[in-house]
Amino acid sequence: MDKICNVPVAVPSAPDLILDLLVADGGTLSAQSLCRAGALMGIGESTLRVGLTRLAAEGKIARGERGSYSLDRRGAALARAVDDWRHKQAQAVAWRGDWLAVHDAGVSRTDKTAWRHHALALSLRGFAALRPGLQIRPDNLAGGLEAERAQLAALGLAPSALVFRLADLDDAAQAAARKLWNVRTLEADYRRLQAGLERSEKRLRTQKLETATRESLLLGRAVIGHLIRDPLLPAELMSPKPRAALLAATRRYQDKALVLWRKWLAQP
Template sequence: MIPKPRRLILGLLLAAEGQALSVRDAIAGCGLFGISANSVRVALVRLSADGLIEATERGSYRLSASAHELADDVATWRSAEQRIRPWQGGWLAVHCAGLGRSDRVALRRRTRALAMLGFRELDGGLHLRPDNIEDSVEAVRRRLHTLGLEKQAPVFVAGEFDAAREAAIRKLWDGKALNASYRKLRAQLEDWLARADRLELEAAARESYLLGSNAIRHVVYDPLLPAPLVDADARHAFVETVRRFDRAGQDIWRRLGSLSGKP
């Protein structure tokens, strides 16, 4: 699977942790996946036009201030489990019925924000998730706003639903599928780590990016459900493996950059 140039460039910038990415390095990184230099340059121009990246000096780019807000939140995936607190059975709620759906950009940002924090729609624009993340509703509200939710949307705590509705809420997430994905993805990463030393460096860089970006996306969008809705131990083991895989992948890309003349 060949990643799209835009996504790959943004991934490289995110991995750079605030440092600029030169056009040369963007071309070299994308070239590992068979992406042409022309496609890379076109992607850079479009990312700049969309306000996602900005030039730092001739031939180098970094994430724009607006893109940094989302990127900074995504980058916290390594400490995502630290947001979890004991669940007392209540729910966090966001009511979006009055926001409208005609503005496609706003709708996309809203949908992404809700998905990244694990909210699911029950009915009538009411989105819910277990009240087991962050230390307050205000903290959840701030994160939702940072990620793109309109400030007009009420964010609050809900509870004491009738038995039928409570059962329906709990079915908004497929806990069995989440548990299976934790175990499957962890096994894939562990298998790759066991044979990584036998791979050529460029092959290792390609595979580590593809496997790692998929695994990190799962962590970023994990709803961080409490037990008994999911197997919390299986999730923790998966996240720990992703952290270890990420460290190995970054080391591979550093070695690749060193061999290509990158400082």
């Protein structure tokens, strides 16, 4: 895997690139523009167009007039989660010490695709294993238990998994629960990612447009990938300041990256 400013980055697949650009743009993009973006990432036109067809068939994007495409905001929950990274901090509410829990010991592992979706749902919503088959996270998300059930189901949680509120843990279990997330590593990652963004932001001013455009997409999507998986821990478990600083830096960087992409796509 390559690195940009000490941040590991990966070239997206055609479907991922299409979704990234449509999320970032917020409007519609032509197939021609998306194919040009694919060429910048080393993705052939035929591969890009197959990606467009696949995403449209899955209901993740919508086709408009004259071969234009937009994100179907009624579609996949994962795309909506990516789309909402800017506002993730607003999802947190005061924590009263209880937990949201998922019991999945009885979920079948034989369907590998279904299990992968199940595990991804738990990861995206910040759950960690307290015991085998018991995943928990702080009950500090807006909407509480019912909203979390809906979010997990939309992201692919196995229907047989039980989602409930967990309270009144004994002292030992409560202490173990509070240590499930490596706060030091999270904070170090926030600082490293923020430093990478700030270093790249300075470089973008002097790079060729094509180089700057490509770097801004690869680095931006890598950092946003971290943000959408952020467990959004309450202040009692982790200071919100490093996350808030990274979020602010990412907003600034993405605003500049979007200007670069639109300028590059506007070229003849």
